[in-house]
Amino acid sequence: xxxxxxxxxxxxxxxxxxxxxxxxxxxxxxxxxxxxxxxxxxxxxxxxxxxxxxxxxxxxxxxxxxxxxxxxxxxxxxxxxxxxxxxxxxxxxxxxxx
Numbered sequence: 001x002x003x004x005x006x007x008x009x010x011x012x013x014x015x016x017x018x019x020x021x022x023x024x025x026x027x028x029x030x031x032x033x034x035x036x037x038x039x040x041x042x043x044x045x046x047x048x049x050x051x052x053x054x055x056x057x058x059x060x061x062x063x064x065x066x067x068x069x070x071x072x073x074x075x076x077x078x079x080x081x082x083x084x085x086x087x088x089x090x091x092x093x094x095x096x097x098x
Contacts, residue, residue: 006072011042022079024049032087043067051090062093
């Protein structure tokens with residue numbers, strides 16, 4: 001997927017309503033996870049990403065800072081994120097517990 005033409009989200013758009021359910025793509029444009037939920041809003045928020053599993057079952061939730069993800073909207077208006085992390089590096093992070 002060519003992310004260069006996608007519209008980056010501004011700080012005010014980084015809200016739970018906009019981000020929850022967004023797909024997260026890694027360095028090789030591989031799907032590495034899905035945004036489960038968000039604590040806070042804006043660049044200082046904490047994003048909980050479900051990694052691994054199948055259809056949400058068996059996925060491991062990990063917490064990452066919003067500033068480590070680049071959120072954008074594609075041509076269809078769908079929000080997704082890009083990160084330099086791989087699926088393995090996210091799986092190696094501590095499990096998040098609410």
